[in-house]
Amino acid sequence: MTNPECATSLAQLTDDKAFLPRHIGPTPTQQAEMAQAIGYPSLEALIDATLPEQIRRAAPMNLEGPRSEQQVLEYLQHYADQNVVKRSVIGMGYHDTFTPAVIQRNVLENPGWYTAYTPYQPEISQGRLEVLLTFQQMVMDLTGMDLANASLLDEGTAAAEAMTLVQRVNKKNRSKRFVVAGDCHPQTIALLRSRAEPLGLMVDVANPDELLDPGEAFGLLVQYPGTYGNVVDLKAITEAGHARNTLVVAASDLLALTLLESPGAQGVDVVVGNTQRFGVPMGFGGPHAAFFATREAYKRSTPGRIIGVSVDRHGNSALRMAMQTREQHIRREKATSNICTAQALLAIMAALYAMYHGPRGLRRIGERVHGLTSLLRQALADAGITVRNEHWFDTLTVEVGEAQSTLIEAALDSGFNLRVVGHDAVGIALDETTTFSEVAQLATLLGADIPPSAVDEQLAPSGIPEALRREVDYLQHPLFNDFHSETAMLRYLKRLENKDISLTRAMIPLGSCTMKLNATTEMLPVTWPEFARLHPFAPMDQCRGYQALFKELEAWLCECTGYDAMSLQPNAGSQGEYAGLLAIRRYHQARGDHQRDICLIPSSAHGTNPASAVMAGMQVVIVACDTQGNVDMSDLRDKVTQHSERLAAIMVTYPSTHGVFEESIVDLCALIHDHGGQVYVDGANLNALIGLAAPGHFGADVSHLNLHKTFCIPHGGGGPGMGPIGVRGHLADYLPNSTVAPIPGLPAENDTVSSAPYGSASILPISWTYIALMGAEGLTRASEVAILNANYVAHRLQRHFDILYTGSAGTVAHECIVDIRPLKAATGISEEDVAKRLVDFGFHAPTMSFPVAGTLMIEPTESESLAELDRFCDAMIAIREEIRRVESGALDAEDNPLKNAPHTLSLVTSDNWPHSYTRQQAAYPVASLRQDKYWAPVSRVDNVYGDRNLFCACPGMEVWQEESATE
Numbered sequence: 006m007t008n009p010e011c012a013t014s015l016a017q018l019t020d021d022k023a024f025l026p027r028h029i030g031p032t033p034t035q036q037a038e039m040a041q042a043i044g045y046p047s048l049e050a051l052i053d054a055t056l057p058e059q060i061r062r063a064a065p066m067n068l069e070g071p072r073s074e075q076q077v078l079e080y081l082q083h084y085a086d087q088n089v090v091k092r093s094v095i096g097m098g099y100h101d102t103f104t105p106a107v108i109q110r111n112v113l114e115n116p117g118w119y120t121a122y123t124p125y126q127p128e129i130s131q132g133r134l135e136v137l138l139t140f141q142q143m144v145m146d147l148t149g150m151d152l153a154n155a156s157l158l159d160e161g162t163a164a165a166e167a168m169t170l171v172q173r174v175n176k177k178n179r180s181k182r183f184v185v186a187g188d189c190h191p192q193t194i195a196l197l198r199s200r201a202e203p204l205g206l207m208v209d210v211a212n213p214d215e216l217l218d219p220g221e222a223f224g225l226l227v228q229y230p231g232t233y234g235n236v237v238d239l240k241a242i243t244e245a246g247h248a249r250n251t252l253v254v255a256a257s258d259l260l261a262l263t264l265l266e267s268p269g270a271q272g273v274d275v276v277v278g279n280t281q282r283f284g285v286p287m288g289f290g291g292p293h294a295a296f297f298a299t300r301e302a303y304k305r306s307t308p309g310r311i312i313g314v315s316v317d318r319h320g321n322s323a324l325r326m327a328m329q330t331r332e333q334h335i336r337r338e339k340a341t342s343n344i345c346t347a348q349a350l351l352a353i354m355a356a357l358y359a360m361y362h363g364p365r366g367l368r369r370i371g372e373r374v375h376g377l378t379s380l381l382r383q384a385l386a387d388a389g390i391t392v393r394n395e396h397w398f399d400t401l402t403v404e405v406g407e408a409q410s411t412l413i414e415a416a417l418d419s420g421f422n423l424r425v426v427g428h429d430a431v432g433i434a435l436d437e438t439t440t441f442s443e444v445a446q447l448a449t450l451l452g453a454d455i456p457p458s459a460v461d462e463q464l465a466p467s468g469i470p471e472a473l474r475r476e477v478d479y480l481q482h483p484l485f486n487d488f489h490s491e492t493a494m495l496r497y498l499k500r501l502e503n504k505d506i507s508l509t510r511a512m513i514p515l516g517s518c519t520m521k522l523n524a525t526t527e528m529l530p531v532t533w534p535e536f537a538r539l540h541p542f543a544p545m546d547q548c549r550g551y552q553a554l555f556k557e558l559e560a561w562l563c564e565c566t567g568y569d570a571m572s573l574q575p576n577a578g579s580q581g582e583y584a585g586l587l588a589i590r591r592y593h594q595a596r597g598d599h600q601r602d603i604c605l606i607p608s609s610a611h612g613t614n615p616a617s618a619v620m621a622g623m624q625v626v627i628v629a630c631d632t633q634g635n636v637d638m639s640d641l642r643d644k645v646t647q648h649s650e651r652l653a654a655i656m657v658t659y660p661s662t663h664g665v666f667e668e669s670i671v672d673l674c675a676l677i678h679d680h681g682g683q684v685y686v687d688g689a690n691l692n693a694l695i696g697l698a699a700p701g702h703f704g705a706d707v708s709h710l711n712l713h714k715t716f717c718i719p720h721g722g723g724g725p726g727m728g729p730i731g732v733r734g735h736l737a738d739y740l741p742n743s744t745v746a747p748i749p750g751l752p753a754e755n756d757t758v759s760s761a762p763y764g765s766a767s768i769l770p771i772s773w774t775y776i777a778l779m780g781a782e783g784l785t786r787a788s789e790v791a792i793l794n795a796n797y798v799a800h801r802l803q804r805h806f807d808i809l810y811t812g813s814a815g816t817v818a819h820e821c822i823v824d825i826r827p828l829k830a831a832t833g834i835s836e837e838d839v840a841k842r843l844v845d846f847g848f849h850a851p852t853m854s855f856p857v858a859g860t861l862m863i864e865p866t867e868s869e870s871l872a873e874l875d876r877f878c879d880a881m882i883a884i885r886e887e888i889r890r891v892e893s894g895a896l897d898a899e900d901n902p903l904k905n906a907p908h909t910l911s912l913v914t915s916d917n918w919p920h921s922y923t924r925q926q927a928a929y930p931v932a933s934l935r936q937d938k939y940w941a942p943v944s945r946v947d948n949v950y951g952d953r954n955l956f957c958a959c960p961g962m963e964v965w966q967e968e969s970a971t972e
C-alpha cells in the first residue's frame with residue numbers, strides 16, 4: 006500500500022484499491038491481530054491450516070485488479086449506453102409502468118428495506134410482514150380467491166407450481182395429462198413442458214375454442230386475458246372442467262382484474278400471474294413478484310411462503326410466516342415445492358403501489374389503458390383493418406398480411422417495439438405509461454387515423470363482454486385507502502422500516518445466508534433506465550449492453566468457480582439446483598443412460614436439495630454423516646455400490662453445511678464419477694472458496710451460485726435472488742434456453758426454467774459491479790477474511806459454548822455452529838430463547854436449527870468489522886452468563902430474561918412489572934445499549950397459534966366491513 010505522506014507522484018495518490026477496505030471490515034493490521042489471537046502467525050497461516058491442500062487453486066484467478074467505484078461506474082455506463090430504451094408494446098406479461106417516486110426512493114433504493122432477510126424471526130420483521138400480508142390481501146381481492154401466498158419467482162414458474170399443485174390435490178382424476186390453452190404466454194408453455202417431463206406428466210396445447218371439451222385431464226390452464234388479447238368467459242370452462250374432474254388454473258393480470266370479473270367468482274381453482282406492472286420496472290425480465298392464489302382447501306399444499314396473523318405472548322396481534330415447518334427445510338423430498346428465496350422486495354413494491362393508488366386509482370389506470378385500447382381498436386375497424394381478438398382489455402392482435410416486416414421496421418423507426426405474431430400479424434399491448442399521442446402514432450403506422458379531438462369525445466365501446474364487467478368490489482381495506490397522500494405514505498414506510506432489523510442496524514449473522522455488504526455503488530445501476538426499462542423480448546440489437554455485460558459476468562463467474570460455461574437463467578438457488586439436475590438428466594439421457602435416476606444427498610443437506618431432485622425426476626437416497634459432520638465415506642461407498650447402475654448424481658454442499666472443509670471431497674467426486682454419476686456441488690457456501698479453491702477444479706460437474714449470498718445482491722426481505730449455474734464442458738449443451746428469445750449458442754430445444762431468458766436480468770449488474778470493484782485480489786481477500794471472522798467468533802465463543810464440528814486443524818470454514826442442546830438439557834433454555842434474547846441486544850439471530858436441530862449457526866462474513874464482531878460476541882457471552890444464572894438458581898427457571906425475550910418498550914415501561922429480574926436487566930443488559938437501543942414492536946410470537954388458526958388476510962377487515970355495512 007502507498008503511504009500518502011511519502012507519495013512522490015500523482016499516480017501514488019490515486020488509489021485503485023480504495024473499495025477493498027470499504028467492503029472488508031477488519032483492517033489489515035486487525036486481520037493479523039485476529040489471526041494471532043486464534044493462534045496463527047498470520048492470516049495466510051490460518052488459511053493454509055484450514056483449507057485442504059488438495060483443493061487449493063494452482064494459480065490465482067485470472068481477473069483484473071481492483072478498481073475504484075468511479076472507474077467501475079464509468080465502465081458500466083458504457084454498457085448501459087449500448088442498451089436502447091424504446092417503447093415496448095410487446096406485452097406477453099411485461100408492461101411499462103410508473104414506479105411511484107416515493108416507493109422507488111424509500112423502498113427500492115433504501116437499504117432499510119432491501120438488506121433485510123426473510124422474516125423467519127417475526128419479532129424483528131413486523132414491518133415487512135405487514136406489507137407482505139397486504140400483498141396477499143391485494144391478490145386475494147383482485148383474483149377473488151380465499152388465499153394467496155407472499156410471492157413466487159415469475160409467472161411461468163407460478164403456473165408450473167399450479168400444475169403440480171392441482172396434480173397433487175386432484176384425487177378424483179389421476180390422469181397424467183395437463184391441457185394448456187394455446188393462447189397462454191409462449192414462455193409459460195415452454196416452461197410447463199420442461200417441468201412436466203421429469204414428473205411423467207404430459208402437457209397438451211389446446212386450441213382456445215376446444216377448452217370446453219379438451220378430453221381427459223387432471224388440470225387445465227387458461228390465460229385471462231389471453232396472450233393475444235382475447236377475453237373469454239371462465240365460468241363455462243370451469244363448469245365443464247369440474248364436470249369432468251379437471252381442475253382449472255387461470256394465469257391472469259392484476260390490472261385487467263380491476264375491470265374484469267374475478268377468476269374466483271367464475272369458479273377457478275388456482276390463479277397465478279405477475280405483479281410487475283404494479284410499479285416494478287420490466288428490468289429485461291425481472292425481478293418481479295409472481296402471485297399464487299387458491300382455495301382454502303389447498304392451503305397446506307400451497308407452494309412458497311404464506312404470511313399469517315398470530316398473537317404475541319401478551320395477546321397482541323402479531324404477524325409471522327405461517328406453517329414454517331411445512332417449508333422445504335423440514336419436508337425435504339416430500340416438500341410441496343423447492344421454493345426458498347422468492348420475490349419479497351418486489352411483492353412489497355407491488356402492494357405499496359396498490360396502497361398508493363387505492364382501488365379507485367387502480368381502476369382509473371385500468372380504465373384509461375382499456376379506453377386507449379378501445380380507441381385504437383375503433384380506429385382500426387373504421388379503416389377496415391382486421392383485429393383478431395373479439396374482446397380485449399389492453400392487447401390487440403392486428404392482421405397486417407405481407408406488410409408485417411415493413412410495419413415492424415416503421416414502428417421501430419418511430420420508437421416502438423411491436424410484438425411479431427406469426428407471419429402476418431402484430432400485437433400491441435398498451436400500458437399505464439401510454440399517452441394519447443402514442444396511440445395516435447400507432448394508429449397512423451397501421452394505416453388508421455385518430456383525430457386529436459378524440460381525446461375529448463365519448464369513450465369508444467368497451468371490449469369487455471357484458472357478463473364479465475366488474476364493480477369496484479376490491480381493496481376496501483383501510484390499508485388501501487389511507488396512504489394516498491405522499492406525506493402519509495412516506496411516514497408509513499418509515500414507520501414500518503423502523504420496526505425491522507436490517508443490515509442498516511447491525512450484523513445479521515445468519516449461517517448459510519451470507520449477509521454481507523450490499524454496497525450502494527453496486528445498487529445504483531439497478532434503477533438506471535437503460536437496465537430497468539427494457540422488455541425481455543426486445544430485439545437483440547437494443548440490448549447489446551446487457552449482452553456484453555452477461556458475457557463478461559459469465560466469464561468472470563467461470564473464472565471464480567473453475568467451470569467452462571454458465572447459465573444466468575435460474576432465478577434463485579433452488580431454480581439453479583433444478584436446472585443443474587435437469588442438465589445432468591439430459592446428459593444421461595443423451596448417452597442412453599435412461600435408468601440413471603438416483604440422487605445421493607447427505608443428511609445435512611439444505612431442504613431445497615432433495616426437493617429439487619424430486620422435481621428433476623430423481624429418487625433421493627440419503628447418505629449418513631459421521632460424528633464430525635462429514636459425509637460418511639463408508640456409507641457413501643455402500644450406497645454408490647448398491648446403486649451403481651442407477652446412479653445419476655450426488656448433491657453436496659462445499660464447504661459443508663456444517664461449515665467445514667471436508668478433506669474427502671476430491672475422493673468423493675472421483676468415487677461418484679467411477680460409478681458413472683455426476684457431482685452437483687451446492688454453491689451456497691462459495692463465500693469461503695472464491696479465489697482459494699474452485700469446484701470445477703476439484704471434481705464437481707455443476708453448481709449453482711447464490712448471487713444474493715456470495716455476490717452481493719441484497720436479500721430484499723426474502724428475495725430477489727439469482728441462482729446461475731456453472732457447468733463443466735460436457736454439460737454445456739444442456740443449459741436452459743428460451744423459445745421466445747433464444748440464447749446464442751444453445752440448442753433450441755433445451756429446457757426452460759424461468760420465464761425470461763436471463764432470469765432477473767436487472768440485478769445482474771450488482772454482481773458484475775462487485776466483481777469489477779474487487780478484482781481477483783479483493784475477492785480472494787474477501788474469502789480469507791470471511792474464514793478469519795468465523796474463526797475469530799468461534800475462538801471467542803468456544804470458552805462459553807460448545808462449537809460443533811471443526812476441520813482437522815481445529816478451525817472452521819466461513820461459519821460456525823454453536824450447540825445449545827447441552828445448555829437446554831441443563832437449564833431448559835433453548836436455542837430459540839437465545840435467538841430471541843439477542844433481539845434485546847439489537848441483533849438478528851443466527852440461523853436456528855439448521856443443519857442441526859438445537860443449534861445456532863453463525864456466519865459473520867468478511868464485511869463485519871472487528872468492533873461489530875466483538876459486540877456480537879459480547880452479547881452471546883452475556884447471554885451465556887444469564888444461562889449460568891438460571892443454572893445456579895440465581896434466575897428463575899421460567900421467569901427469566903431469556904424465556905421472556907424479547908422485551909418490548911411497553912412491557913418495560915409498564916406500571917406493572919411482575920418479573921423476578923429488573924427492568925434494567927431486561928432492556929439494558931450491556932451498557933452500550935444506552936447509546937442505541939432497538940425495541941422489538943411485539944413480544945414473542947406464538948408459533949402454534951398462528952398455524953392452528955391460519956388467517957392470511959389483513960386483520961380488521963371484518964370489523965371494517967361490519968362498520969361500513971351499518972353506515
Ligand SMILES: *Cc1c(COP(=O)(O)O)cnc(C)c1O
Binds near residue numbers: 518577579687727728
Ligand atoms: C440458500 C441456500 C439454498 C437455496 O437457495 P435459494 O436462493 O434460497 O433458493 C440452497 N442450499 C443452501 C446450502 C443454501 O444455504
